[in-house]
Amino acid sequence: PRRATTSAPRRLREKLRTAARMAGPPAHTAPGSRQQVQGGERRAEPATGDPPARETRAPFRFDYERFRRSLRHPVRGRRAGEDPETRSRRMKIKEMMKFAWDNYKQYALGKNELRPLTKNGHIGNMFGGLRGATVVDALDTLYIMELEEEFQEAKKWVEKSFDLNVNGEASLFEVNIRYIGGLLAAYYLTGEEVFKSKALELGEKLLPAFNTPTGIPRGVISLGRQDTRPYEHVILLLGMSWSWGWASAGSSILAEFGTLHLEFLHLSELSGNPVFAEKASTSRCLVMNIRKVLNRVEKPQGLYPNFLSPVTGNWVQHHVSIGGLGDSFYEYLIKSWLMSDKKDSEAKKMYDDALEAIEKHLVKKSAGGLTYIAEWRGGILDHKMGHLACFSGGMIALGAEHAREERKQHYMELAAEITNTCHESYERSDTKLGPEAFRFDAGTEAMATRLSDRYYILRPEVVESYMYMWRLTHDPKYRQWGWEVVKALEKHCRVEAGFSGIRDVYTTSPTHDNMQQSFFLAETLKYLYLLFCEDDVLSLDDWVFNTEAHPLPINHTDFKASVQQ
Numbered sequence: 001p002r003r004a005t006t007s008a009p010r011r012l013r014e015k016l017r018t019a020a021r022m023a024g025p026p027a028h029t030a031p032g033s034r035q036q037v038q039g040g041e042r043r044a045e046p047a048t049g050d051p052p053a054r055e056t057r058a059p060f061r062f063d064y065e066r067f068r069r070s071l072r073h074p075v076r077g078r079r080a081g082e083d084p085e086t087r088s089r090r091m092k093i094k095e096m097m098k099f100a101w102d103n104y105k106q107y108a109l110g111k112n113e114l115r116p117l118t119k120n121g122h123i124g125n126m127f128g129g130l131r132g133a134t135v136v137d138a139l140d141t142l143y144i145m146e147l148e149e150e151f152q153e154a155k156k157w158v159e160k161s162f163d164l165n166v167n168g169e170a171s172l173f174e175v176n177i178r179y180i181g182g183l184l185a186a187y188y189l190t191g192e193e194v195f196k197s198k199a200l201e202l203g204e205k206l207l208p209a210f211n212t213p214t215g216i217p218r219g220v221i222s223l224g225r226q227d228t229r230p231y232e233h234v235i236l237l238l239g240m241s242w243s244w245g246w247a248s249a250g251s252s253i254l255a256e257f258g259t260l261h262l263e264f265l266h267l268s269e270l271s272g273n274p275v276f277a278e279k280a281s282t283s284r285c286l287v288m289n290i291r292k293v294l295n296r297v298e299k300p301q302g303l304y305p306n307f308l309s310p311v312t313g314n315w316v317q318h319h320v321s322i323g324g325l326g327d328s329f330y331e332y333l334i335k336s337w338l339m340s341d342k343k344d345s346e347a348k349k350m351y352d353d354a355l356e357a358i359e360k361h362l363v364k365k366s367a368g369g370l371t372y373i374a375e376w377r378g379g380i381l382d383h384k385m386g387h388l389a390c391f392s393g394g395m396i397a398l399g400a401e402h403a404r405e406e407r408k409q410h411y412m413e414l415a416a417e418i419t420n421t422c423h424e425s426y427e428r429s430d431t432k433l434g435p436e437a438f439r440f441d442a443g444t445e446a447m448a449t450r451l452s453d454r455y456y457i458l459r460p461e462v463v464e465s466y467m468y469m470w471r472l473t474h475d476p477k478y479r480q481w482g483w484e485v486v487k488a489l490e491k492h493c494r495v496e497a498g499f500s501g502i503r504d505v506y507t508t509s510p511t512h513d514n515m516q517q518s519f520f521l522a523e524t525l526k527y528l529y530l531l532f533c534e535d536d537v538l539s540l541d542d543w544v545f546n547t548e549a550h551p552l553p554i555n556h557t558d559f560k561a562s563v564q565q
């Protein structure tokens with residue numbers, strides 16, 4: 001990665017300095033003040049005799065019991081009156097989760113992912129020295145599926161072995177969606193303090209990424225050790241973030257900096273530290289500032305290109321996609337509004353406008369009648385849809401019931417058509433699993449035309465849309481389609497020691513890629529399981545799913561009212 005050399009503007013430096021003061025030292029650096037993070041109580045005075053902070057804060061306690069009482073449905077549902085077939089299908093998916101977890105535990109516990117053919121662990125380079133991505137990603141799925149013993153094993157690993165005091169270059173986006181999202185969800189579901197304290201501690205390590213002239217974070221961050229600089233650790237790490245080497249001209253990626261909002265709002269909610277997401281004062285808040293920059297910059301045809309300069313705040317390249325590089329930015333707009341209990345009207349407007357532009361410029365119908373969302377390169381359409389873009393059926397359905405009256409029905413139909421197209425991409429393969437990307441050109445419809453697009457890596461987006469479509473329409477075909485995926489996974493991806501991706505979906509005996517992705521446990525199996533649950537399990541009335549399928553609660557009540565003096 002290319003090292004960024006720009007120094008921080010004074011305004012941001014002051015903002016972060018204030019944040020550092022308010023947050024106090026990280027728990028592991030100042031044993032005397034451990035409860036500042038772990039006990040949920042924060043003090044302004046340092047515990048080591050260093051200069052007192054200039055700003056004091058009221059003690060803060062997030063009232064977990066009150067939060068749980070505010071939920072409208074029991075998180076694991078009531079399980080009343082379901083038919084035996086639905087139950088047995090759900091139990092099958094639970095068995096798959098246990099199999100995936102048991103093998104990870106046996107061969108790769110403490111590594112990031114399982115290599116199921118070689119029966120060992122994979123570390124990778126996305127998480128900057130952090131380990132246990134599969135553990136953290138799996139926590140809430142294990143809990144929801146009532147795999148109690150396995151959940152306890154995962155929790156014990158987090159308590160005893162999850163080390164945040166690591167060095168390395170991490171993806172801000174991946175750490176946020178998998179680790180922060182996974183820990184936050186585990187906390188909200190169980191009330192176990194360890195998940196909250198780890199999430200907050202890790203969240204503070206991400207702050208230096210925002211040290212850019214515009215406040216738009218860069219993609220890569222040095223997690224770095226912070227143990228010698230207990231007080232102004234945020235300041236001392238300034239500048240230690242980079243843009244991806246492959247991103248044009250040092251740009252930041254829309255789907256990366258646009259996929260922080262949900263988690264950062266909860267970090268603020270739980271810590272009482274406004275730096276993550278102060279709702280009242282947009283000038284002090286990191287993620288609200290991202291919106292300000294996006295609202296200021298001119299959008300070609302109302303579209304959001306995927307690459308933005310964190311230095312100038314201008315677009316670097318006019319490539320627009322609702323799949324990779326763009327995807328979850330749109331998802332987080334509508335989900336921010338839902339998570340705010342429909343109060344965040346700015347997010348809703350940005351979502352509505354973006355969807356309108358997408359429909360006008362990118363949504364097309366093939367000769368065979370399949371609706372798809374093309375990509376846009378400076379005005380030229382690329383008639384290709386990535387597997388990643390298949391989440392959009394679910395997203396559009398989720399937003400549809402809140403659209404203007406005359407658009408509701410239309411958006412629901414659009415969501416169903418896109419989900420149908422993604423189903424076709426599975427249906428037209430020999431394995432009944434979909435390729436990484438499929439095209440609509442030269443007589444091809446919903447199939448990969450390039451060898452390099454024929455693989456399937458256990459991705460969730462298609463079953464994610466089935467789950468939303470089922471919940472919002474109760475059309476039984478979505479459960480049927482989901483069950484076809486279960487059978488295909490069992491047939492082609494299950495190996496002796498776990499589940500593996502495959503290299504070619506268009507052959508009946510595909511070779512395996514030897515990787516059990518952590519998102520298979522976080523998302524694919526969770527969405528499949530929910531597809532065969534009653535609607536009150538992780539009800540959409542109470543929860544929104546982050547882009548890694550970690551449930552975060554909708555803020556029905558302002559729990560800041562529970563600050564105790």
Ligand code: DMJ
Nearest residue numbers: 328459460461519547548
């Ligand atoms: C997941 O990590 C998330 O869903 C992300 O938003 C996109 N890619 C993977 C799964 O395909």
